[in-house]
Amino acid sequence: MFKIEIQLEPKRKSLYEEAIRRLRSIYVSDDANTAPDARIVGPENAISNQGVPCLVDQPERIVSHTLASLIKSDSHIMPAHALRFSSRVKPIDEALRAGKLGKPGLMRLHYWATEGVSLKQAMFGPIDLARWFFQDEPSMRQWVETKHSLLCHLQFPSDGMALMNVSNPFEGEVAYESVQLIGATGAAYGDDHHNTHLHFRKNSISARIQHNNIMHGLMGLVSEFVDGILNDRDWNVTLKDTLRIHELLEELVDG
Incomplete structure (x- = not known):
């Protein structure tokens, strides 16, 4: 069974835990001695988790220079563009x-x-x-x-x-x-x-x-993340999408 470790603050973590429980074929790994197949992390932990596939929650909070570094490092990261998966x-x-x-x-x-x-x-x-x-x-x-x-x-x-x-x-x-x-x-x-x-x-x-139900969106998000890993395919959203939206927002709001 596919194992995911969640490194999020309690409120966000509980939402993902519930979504994963509903998916059934995936389970949350809390065993520090067992390497997870993937992780769900917050934007502040994206850089420190290179080496294992990561779903980065709330990518709108990632700062632009961090995004650029992640793209250059070719990290296996899927940004959680949640609205695409909304019910x-x-x-x-x-x-x-x-x-x-x-x-x-x-x-x-x-x-x-x-x-x-x-x-x-x-x-x-x-x-x-x-x-x-x-x-x-x-x-x-x-x-x-x-x-x-x-x-x-x-x-x-x-x-x-x-x-x-x-x-x-x-x-x-x-x-x-x-x-x-x-x-x-x-x-x-x-x-x-x-x-x-x-x-x-x-x-x-x-x-x-x-x-x-917010669960429907999170279930779709996690399913896309896991399916991309298991089938060795590209996800339908990338960090380049995230960076481009940040650039547009800076042009619109800050420019």
Whole structure:
């Protein structure tokens, strides 16, 4: 059975432990005398864990010079771009890859961030998702920042665009996220509150409902990580993706 060691703070560790328990074919190794097959680590421990495959949690917190060093070292590291594996995003991505939406034209995303996350860090996932959906680099970038929100517009060479807004939650509000992707022949929608994914086609509307649970996203993330190791294949996300998003954020927010 595949053994994973988790080096994270207690709250994040417990989330991954629960996700791994649900996968069943993997187990968490707490035996210091047994070498794990892989590790899940925080951004602060990425450099110190070279030599064993690592899934780096919260890559939006990795500083750029550390990313550059990791890329040069050719470390076997998968950054945990969690939004790609979200239960809200997965049906949209499946519909897009299956050709059911046609050429992507407009992505819209709104996210009320959780406490302790900066607006810049909260925009990491949405920008990654836009690059992933459109499979290209943005040719034009615009942004508007206020005290409580960050609005970003990305234009792509295909004439597609992404409009993304992240906001700090006001008192009494909880984290919330919605994402829509409109294509040439269909559209798909994922809503954090209602857990509903709608697919609009020429003559019909269909809905796919999934339980809103962070475990689904973490299970998909860990499965991709382990499957890549076992089958000796590239993961669908790399540190170069992480670095590029950091560069875009620096251009947008800090530039």
